[in-house]
Amino acid sequence: MNGARGWMRSLAAMAVLAAAVLLAACGGGGGGIEGGGDTGDVSTAAAEGKATGSLTISNWPFYIDNNTVPDFEKDTGLSVKYIEDVNDNTEFFGKMQPLLDKGESGGRSIIVVTDWMAKKMHDLGYVQNFDQEAVKPAMDNLVPSLQSPSFDPNRDFSLPWQSGMTGLVVNKAQAPDVKSINDLFDPKYKGQVEMLTEMRDTVPLVMKADGIDPADATKQDWLDAIDKIKQAADDGQIRRFTGNNYTNDLANGDAVAVIGWSGDAVQLQADDPDIQFVMPTEGCMLWSDNMLIPVGAPNPTAAYEWMNYVYDPKNQAQITEYNSYFSPVDGVKEVLEQQNSDVADSPLVFPTEEYTKDCSTQVDPPGSPEDVSEVEQAFQAVVTG
């Protein structure tokens, strides 16, 4: 028996040893998650000659038509792996952070995230600057209004994929009089209202409804708005908080008025004419999702090739026609007009200045990272109940 137990022990020891070797080989020897990126020394992803090989892109679902990727592959001879694994900025960040912190991108050459997340990733040292020479054709076609956002005034590391509006998406047949964000708190619609899990969409809209400009909002304003939302959630006024999946609840009739995205509304309206985007009387939130080149990204040359390709108005028109968001590319409206596409006349895709005059751009809560995290915690506490 002794002998056997000795064997047993050495077997266990061997297992632990094997595990240790394996872990060390994987580079995870330290264990745990360290966090805390370096700021300051941002490297530049240099382009080298002609693009060859393969390219992996992470983007949001329903953001591209079925032809653009194959057309691009035919055109350039590159092979593209296009994955739709971004559903929520914070969740995607949570998934990528341990990799990015080690200077790896999981094989991704391009990732697409919203403005504030692009800034956060840049501040943490998780993205690379563009080789401006290589990306010049794309930059030349960028619409003037998006050329110098506050988080990246020279577009050093970010290039918009699409922009859009966050406002009300309403079933006109069942909730014809929903016009303001405040109408979502009307007991008439109890249990049929939904809001987004994206804090920077939901909370500023509620603040706007109370007459507070998100650009000057204090931390207390954020917390007060969150409190108002919490009250409504506890009362059962708000059915649930969702990402993209509010579209199902609207289509099923489980929700009649939600905070949602303009492009989704256009796509939903195609199936059910009653479901429409409503510009809230107090205005909307404007945002862009941006292409970034993360640290450790393989084949940046191919990434620039992709950016230049989708910034060609002809290629871009195909994407815009599919997803119905604002295009960041100059000349798309003209291309669509030539093709007699209905999208060219849509005020949601090519809004007038008058239409969006009360809209605000997305901002972070004010203050130190601790303050931001306090607000985030308060909001998450509402979302998780």
Add this chain to the structure above:
Amino acid sequence: MNDESKPLSRRLVPYWLMGPGLIWLVLFFVIPLYFMLRLSLESGTLETGFEFTWDWANYSDGWDRYSEQFFRSFLYAGTATVIALIIAYPLAYAIAFRGGRWKNALLFAVVAPFFTTYLIRTIAWTTILSDDGVVVDVLKTFGILGENGKVLATPSAVIAGITYNFLPFMVLPIYASLERLDPRLIEAAKDLYSSSRAAFVKVTLPLSAPGIVAGTLLTFIPAAGDYINATFLGSTNTSMVGNAIQSLYLSLRDYPTAAAMSFILMAVILIIVLIYIRFAGSEALMGDEEEAT
């Protein structure tokens, strides 16, 4: 059984058989568990980096913030387990004793839902239970639900979803223990003037106890940590501890508290299971092993 009388190689056989499982467990359970334990005692934020500081406050903090979710999880999981047992026992009994030549087909029907992924099955339920759906219509017709009543986004929907998703885990072990039951024992009981009812209570039920214990554990343990059903079928007022951990890890990036909460969940489940086994009798679960030795 004298070990020394056998050649060494034969005595080692059990250990060689255990080897792969053991290595697997050490690699993918024990080692990650160690790192998670370490993580649960770290402090800091993602921006400043995490540091190991024996920060036990993560545990009390997690419990304070999410005790409601903990209680809800155990309430939902417990209720779902009881309902699943009530549905599964007669079902397993019918298949085992009255299934006849349909036995395999019926068993297949029990397992068939597994051919569709868990996520899709749960999302399908959102359509079944939707406000304009058939279920709500029927309930309204019979006056069980009020005019503005709904099923989706209520605790009932979450519990129903959990019950449905874990039902096969309850049916199969009970079926296995009933199937092995020697019918001659029941005949003997009846020969000794036992009523059908008494024969069931004194013979069938005790002999199927290992199946019941295994089934309830296989249902309760994963159900307590489940967050898919609460995500899709529930609302903010029905979130479970799994949702809290998910939000801590993925949205708030508070890795230490998320890890601490996972440990609390594990500890509470362990305590509940130990108490349960103590009362249900561990011999019910381990019965066969004792017979064999």
